[in-house]
Amino acid sequence: MSLKITREKIKNFLVDKIEEISGQNVFDCYQCGICSSGCPVTDYMDYSPNQVIRLLQLGSVDEILNSKTIWICSTCLQCSTRCPKGIEVAKVMEALRTINLRQREGTLKPEDIKSKELKDLPPIALVSAFRKLTG
Amino acid sequence: MKSGYFPGCTLKTNAKHFEDSAMQVMEVLGHPLEEMENWICCGTVFSMTTDDLMLQLASIRNLLRAENQGYDELITLCSMCYNTLKRAKEFILNDEENLRKVNDFMYKEDSKFKGTTDVVHLLSILKDRITFEEIKNKVTKPLTDLKIGAYYGCLLVRPKELAIDDFEDPTIMEELVDTLGGEGVVFPYRLECCGAYQTIIEKDVTVKRTYEIINSARNAGCEALITSCPLCAFNLDQRQKETSEEFLEFSTMPVFYFTELMAIALGLKWNKDWKKLHYIDPVPLLKEKGLI
Numbered sequence: 001m002s003l004k005i006t007r008e009k010i011k012n013f014l015v016d017k018i019e020e021i022s023g024q025n026v027f028d029c030y031q032c033g034i035c036s037s038g039c040p041v042t043d044y045m046d047y048s049p050n051q052v053i054r055l056l057q058l059g060s061v062d063e064i065l066n067s068k069t070i071w072i073c074s075t076c077l078q079c080s081t082r083c084p085k086g087i088e089v090a091k092v093m094e095a096l097r098t099i100n101l102r103q104r105e106g107t108l109k110p111e112d113i114k115s116k117e118l119k120d121l122p123p124i125a126l127v128s129a130f131r132k133l134t135g
Numbered sequence: 136m137k138s139g140y141f142p143g144c145t146l147k148t149n150a151k152h153f154e155d156s157a158m159q160v161m162e163v164l165g166h167p168l169e170e171m172e173n174w175i176c177c178g179t180v181f182s183m184t185t186d187d188l189m190l191q192l193a194s195i196r197n198l199l200r201a202e203n204q205g206y207d208e209l210i211t212l213c214s215m216c217y218n219t220l221k222r223a224k225e226f227i228l229n230d231e232e233n234l235r236k237v238n239d240f241m242y243k244e245d246s247k248f249k250g251t252t253d254v255v256h257l258l259s260i261l262k263d264r265i266t267f268e269e270i271k272n273k274v275t276k277p278l279t280d281l282k283i284g285a286y287y288g289c290l291l292v293r294p295k296e297l298a299i300d301d302f303e304d305p306t307i308m309e310e311l312v313d314t315l316g317g318e319g320v321v322f323p324y325r326l327e328c329c330g331a332y333q334t335i336i337e338k339d340v341t342v343k344r345t346y347e348i349i350n351s352a353r354n355a356g357c358e359a360l361i362t363s364c365p366l367c368a369f370n371l372d373q374r375q376k377e378t379s380e381e382f383l384e385f386s387t388m389p390v391f392y393f394t395e396l397m398a399i400a401l402g403l404k405w406n407k408d409w410k411k412l413h414y415i416d417p418v419p420l421l422k423e424k425g426l427i
Contacts, residue, residue: 023185040328044340072337075180076328077293081302094183108336120373121335122149124215124366128179129332131190 005057012059014099022095028085029053035079035089045069049079049089056092070096071107071133101135108133138260139171139206139252141197143216144179145365150213152409153365156394157212157257163273163401164265168210171201179215179366180332181222188236194223195237199248208253210260212394214364218290221254221297256291258307258363258393259299267314275402277316281424283396284322284357285309286348288329288367308361308393315400322355324348329370338374342381345374349388359420361393368392373414389417399426 007015007027019026029050036048046068047055055064064070070093079089100106108129113121146154161168174197182190198220201209211217227233228250238247261270285308295302303326309319327348330341348371352360362368372390379385390413399405405427410418421427 021184021186040344041330041333041340043343044337072333072340074328074331074333074340075183076289076331078289078326078328081293081295088183091183098184098187113335117335122365122369123144123176124149124179124213125332125334125369127144127176128215128366129335131178131180131182132332133336 010057010059012061014061014065015056015059018056018061018092018095018099021098022088022091024087024092024095026053026056026087026092028087029057030085032084034082034084038078038082040076040078041072041074044072049073049093052096053087053089053092064096065100069093070100075132097132104135106134110134136207137205138166138169139201139204139209140168141171141174141177141201141209141211141216141220143211143213144176146212149369149412150365150392152406152412153212153368153392153394155406155409156392156398156403159403160394160397160401163403164270166260166265171197171204171206171209173200177216177219178223179219181219181226188227188233188240191223191227192237192240194220195227195248196241196244198224198250198252198254199241199244199246201252202249203245206252208255210255210257212257212363212392214256214288214290215366217254217256217299218297222294224250224254225296256299256363258291258311261311262307267310270311270397271314274314274316274400276400276426278312278396278400278426279316279424281317281426282320282356282358283312283317284320284352284355284360285312285325285393286352286360286362286367286371286390287326288362288364289326289331291363292326311393312361312396315396317396317400320352320355320357322352322357324351329367331366331370334366334370334374338377341370341374342377345371345378346382346385349375349378349385353386353388357388359389359391359417361391361396363393375415387415389413389415389420391417
C-alpha cells in the first residue's frame with residue numbers, strides 16, 4: 001500500500017504559514033539529502049536540514065520549532081543553491097526562526113554577551129546576530 | 136558613470152585596514168573611491184522572509200540616498216553589504232506592492248525609490264572595468280613565492296543569481312593573486328561558511344569552522360588567506376586564538392583583506408596601523424618574502 005503525503009492531508013496551519021513566509025513548497029522535497037551533505041554545520045544540529053523538511057511534510061512542526069537546528073543554521077545558502085528541486089531550504093529555516101521570534105524571545109540575549117567580548121566583536125557580527133537571533 | 140563607495144558598519148572600525156588599503160589602491164589605479172554621504176548600516180544580513188518589509192528598509196534607504204546623490208552605482212568592499220544591498224533591491228523592485236509600501240514608509244526622504252543605482256563589488260570593478268592586465272602593469276613589488284588561498288565564503292557567490300563569478304568554482308580572487316605575482320592556491324573549503332554570526336553565541340561552531348578551513352588551506356599549500364568579508368576575517372583571524380587553545384596541534388595562518396596585498400604589490404607602504412587590526416601577525420611572513 002502506498003501512502004501519499006499531501007498538503008491537504010496534513011492540513012497544518014503552521015506548515016502553511018511557514019510556506020507563506022518562506023515562499024517555498026516543502027512538499028516538493030523527495031529527500032535526496034543533498035542539502036544535508038553540503039551543510040557545514042550539521043555536526044551541531046539535532047535534525048539535519050532534510051529531516052527538517054521531512055518533519056514539515058508530516059506536520060510535526062512543534063518538534064522543529066523547538067529544535068536547535070534552526071538556530072545553528074547560519075544562512076550560508078549552500079542548501080538553497082544545490083537543491084535539485086529548487087527548494088530554498090535556508091528560507092524555510094528563516095521562516096522557522098521567524099515564527100519563533102514573532103511569538104517569543106530569540107536565542108540571543110544582549111545581556112549575556114560579556115563586556116570583555118563585546119569590546120572585541122566587530123559591528124558586523126553584532127548586527128547580523130541581532131537581526132537573525134532576536135525578536 | 137558616477138560611482139559611489141558604500142563603506143558599511145565595520146569598514147570604519149575593525150576593518151579600517153580594508154578601507155584604507157582599498158582607498159590607496161584605487162587611487163593608484165586611477166579610480167579613486169568617493170564615499171557616498173549620509174549612509175547607514177545596510178543591516179548586514181538579508182531578511183529572507185516574504186512578509187516583513189521593515190527588514191529591507193535600511194538597505195533601500197541607502198540605495199535611495201545614493202540615487203538622490205546621483206550615483207549610477209554603489210561599490211562595496213564588504214561581501215555582506217554587497218549581498219544585502221543587492222538582494223534587497225531586487226526583492227523590492229520585483230514586486231510593485233512592495234515598492235509602493237516601502238516608498239509610503241519612507242515619505243520623509245527626498246524622493247521615491249526607483250532602483251536606478253546598481254550595487255557592485257570592488258572585485259568585479261577590478262576585473263571587469265580596470266582589468267587584471269592593467270593592474271599587472273602597475274605591479275612594482277610582485278608577491279613572488281607567496282602562496283595565497285582565496286577564501287570566498289558565502290555571500291560573494293550565493294545565491295547564484297548575484298554571484299560575482301561561478302557560484303561553485305570561482306577563480307576571480309585566485310586570478311587577482313596571480314596578477315599580483317603571487318600564487319593563487321585553490322583549496323577545498325574556500326566556499327564553506329565560517330559560521331558567521333554564530334561567533335557570538337555558538338563560538339564553538341566558528342572555532343571548529345576556522346580549524347577546518349585553515350587546515351584545508353594549509354594542506355593545499357597556502358601560506359596565508361585573503362578575504363573580502365569582515366565577519367569571515369574576524370572568524371578566521373581573531374578566532375584562531377580560541378582555535379589554538381582548543382586544538383593543540385593547530386598552527387596559525389595570517390588572514391588578509393585582498394586589498395592589503397594589492398597595496399603591497401602596487402608599491403604602497405605597509406601601514407603599521409594595519410598590523411594592530413590583525414590577530415595573527417602577518418609581518419613575519421611578509422618579511423620572509425621580502426615584501427616589507
